[in-house]
Amino acid sequence: MATWSALFKKDFRLTRTVFFVGLVINFLILSLTLFVDVNTGDNLYLFIPLVVAIAFHILYLPILLFISLKTEANHLHLWLHNPRSAAALLLSKVLNGIVMAVVSLVVLYSMAGSLIISRFELIEAYWTDTWTAGLLIFPHILMISIMFGVWVILLWSLYHALKYRIGRWTWLALLGAVILPTWIAALIDSTDLFKQLTQWGSMELNFTTFLMDPIPLYAGEYLYHFIVIVGLFYLSTWIIDRKVEV
Amino acid sequence: MRNVIEFTHVSKMYKKRSAIKNISLSLPLGKIIAIVGENGSGKSTLLKLIAGLSHPTSGSVTVNGEIANRRIGKLVSYLSDHDSFYPLFTIREALAFQASQFPDFNRAKAEEIMRYLQLEPDKRIRDLSIGNRGRLKIVLTLARDVPYILLDEPLSGLDPMVRQSIVKGMISYVDLESQTLVMTSHEITEIESILDSFIAIRDGSLIRMADVEELHESEGLGITEWMKKTYV
Amino acid sequence: MDEFNTSKPIYLQLADRINRLIVSKELKAGQKLQSVRDMALSYNVNPNTIQRTYSELEREGILETRRGQGTFVTEQEDRLIQLRGNLKEEQIQTFVQIMQEMGYSSDEIISGLQDHLNKKDKGDA
Numbered sequence: 001m002a003t004w005s006a007l008f009k010k011d012f013r014l015t016r017t018v019f020f021v022g023l024v025i026n027f028l029i030l031s032l033t034l035f036v037d038v039n040t041g042d043n044l045y046l047f048i049p050l051v052v053a054i055a056f057h058i059l060y061l062p063i064l065l066f067i068s069l070k071t072e073a074n075h076l077h078l079w080l081h082n083p084r085s086a087a088a089l090l091l092s093k094v095l096n097g098i099v100m101a102v103v104s105l106v107v108l109y110s111m112a113g114s115l116i117i118s119r120f121e122l123i124e125a126y127w128t129d130t131w132t133a134g135l136l137i138f139p140h141i142l143m144i145s146i147m148f149g150v151w152v153i154l155l156w157s158l159y160h161a162l163k164y165r166i167g168r169w170t171w172l173a174l175l176g177a178v179i180l181p182t183w184i185a186a187l188i189d190s191t192d193l194f195k196q197l198t199q200w201g202s203m204e205l206n207f208t209t210f211l212m213d214p215i216p217l218y219a220g221e222y223l224y225h226f227i228v229i230v231g232l233f234y235l236s237t238w239i240i241d242r243k244v245e246v
Numbered sequence: 247m248r249n250v251i252e253f254t255h256v257s258k259m260y261k262k263r264s265a266i267k268n269i270s271l272s273l274p275l276g277k278i279i280a281i282v283g284e285n286g287s288g289k290s291t292l293l294k295l296i297a298g299l300s301h302p303t304s305g306s307v308t309v310n311g312e313i314a315n316r317r318i319g320k321l322v323s324y325l326s327d328h329d330s331f332y333p334l335f336t337i338r339e340a341l342a343f344q345a346s347q348f349p350d351f352n353r354a355k356a357e358e359i360m361r362y363l364q365l366e367p368d369k370r371i372r373d374l375s376i377g378n379r380g381r382l383k384i385v386l387t388l389a390r391d392v393p394y395i396l397l398d399e400p401l402s403g404l405d406p407m408v409r410q411s412i413v414k415g416m417i418s419y420v421d422l423e424s425q426t427l428v429m430t431s432h433e434i435t436e437i438e439s440i441l442d443s444f445i446a447i448r449d450g451s452l453i454r455m456a457d458v459e460e461l462h463e464s465e466g467l468g469i470t471e472w473m474k475k476t477y478v
Numbered sequence: 479m480d481e482f483n484t485s486k487p488i489y490l491q492l493a494d495r496i497n498r499l500i501v502s503k504e505l506k507a508g509q510k511l512q513s514v515r516d517m518a519l520s521y522n523v524n525p526n527t528i529q530r531t532y533s534e535l536e537r538e539g540i541l542e543t544r545r546g547q548g549t550f551v552t553e554q555e556d557r558l559i560q561l562r563g564n565l566k567e568e569q570i571q572t573f574v575q576i577m578q579e580m581g582y583s584s585d586e587i588i589s590g591l592q593d594h595l596n597k598k599d600k601g602d603a
Binding site: 418 | 489521525
């Protein structure tokens with residue numbers, strides 16, 4: 001445990017600057033929002049920057065992981081020489097990213113909350129739905145962010161496994177590593193078999209106050225994405241443990 | 247399980263350049279061994295292959311019978327010729343981190359080597375001079391109680407006083423009852439007297455592996471003179 | 479720092495040094511030698527080399543290792559007297575060989591040596 005917490009703290013220190021810069025950006029957005037607030041009337045436009053900022057969090061983990069891994073690449077032998085499994089080493093980074101992303105999102109949410117209070121009458125009719133929608137967006141943004149983050153890890157690992165084998169054209173291989181699976185996934189997604197396999201555990205979402213049609217959701221699809229994330233992660237750890245070179 | 251580092255017909259290609267050509271050798275415990283050769287002859291690659299930080303294109307490298315991949319780090323303490331720490335740490339933090347990650351890290355030994363090499367524990371690594379970085383790397387690497395210690399150019403770029411104290415440190419802190427030290431070095435004259443054997447490579451091929459005393463006895467030559475004779 | 483030449487194994491050069499220290503009484507009969515590691519540090523050589531030197535001198539009966547206590551100069555006087563004789567013989571042999579190679583006769587060598595020692599004795603007095 002001490003081993004892991006030391007690892008976690010080290011990884012935190014590698015990216016804390018990025019984390020704090022992120023928080024500063026959040027506060028700048030809040031200032032912008034307040035500025036818009038003063039200069040416009042009572043409406044909901046001022047939430048646009050906040051919503052955009054929240055949406056941008058799908059890039060939070062990929063950016064953070066990229067910076068963290070790039071720092072390790074400066075002295076790759078140091079990171080790779082650690083006798084722990086690549087899974088442990090990477091998990092520390094991913095968890096750091098998740099914690100930071102959650103903190104950042106919570107900050108944005110509380111800003112949004114404090115702004116809503118003064119305008120409550122504008123959305124009172126939609127309140128329950130807004131509230132649930134907001135809550136649902138939170139884990140989905142995290143999930144997408146983790147998915148992109150795992151892709152960054154995989155591409156980084158591939159790069160460091162191939163750099164001495166292919167050299168100059170490694171980027172082409174990486175491009176292929178993105179396009180090919182995406183294309184295959186798109187093919188699979190549209191098959192009936194895929195639908196049969198994933199479209200179970202239906203959980204329809206109804207936002208009757210602002211959406212006519214319900215949003216269909218399936219537990220099976222979440223499981224599918226979860227398996228994809230775990231699979232890509234495992235593939236990366238395998239590459240790092242066996243193929244990456246300094 | 248044999249306590250030995252074993253190369254079996256190892257070749258390593260980087261793209262189209264061949265860095266190591268069909269090398270077979272075995273390194274036993276309890277020795278101080280130097281890998282010598284010109285720049286770019288494959289000395290560093292040889293160490294990386296043992297540390298599992300590089301993988302043979304063909305052939306195999308095993309350490310105590312295990313295939314050397316990066317997790318062989320549990321048996322091998324590797325010092326790179328590049329910087330080997332997170333610059334945001336202080337010396338003390340770097341030691342604590344090393345100790346947290348390597349169960350075999352001997353804190354008491356580390357403190358002793360640190361005092362011997364006169365490092366100030368509260369200094370930030372990014373503020374250290376080149377000499378002190380070199381010393382710190384030695385502390386971090388030698389303080390591990392592992393069978394194999396690999397040092398890539400431990401003396402290069404350091405002034406004579408520091409080099410001298412590092413060589414003394416190797417005598418004091420490598421336990422030849424249970425450890426083997428393998429290093430690459432340009433400064434052969436300074437380490438020759440502490441070597442058991444040497445491995446000479448040229449253009450990636452093994453040209454000689456012998457005990458230093460054997461070279462003295464059979465040819466009346468030191469490594470430097472032998473290299474001058476052989477490498478022309 | 480002591481330098482070693484490369485024409486002879488270091489462990490034998492070290493053995494020579496220890497022998498000389500014993501003959502000149504800097505190391506006395508029964509005296510304890512430095513530990514292998516300390517000796518390695520003071521001569522800046524590999525501890526294995528010191529170990530080899532000690533073993534070699536043990537084999538020759540000049541040193542004795544007592545389990546758990548360390549390595550000592552032997553207390554066998556006759557062995558030390560023999561060593562004293564051997565070292566003298568070795569030096570004289572080398573000296574005489576060089577002189578003969580340069581063409582000096584035995585008489586010339588003896589008288590030259592006599593003169594040199596007389597001069598040196600006067601200088602000391």
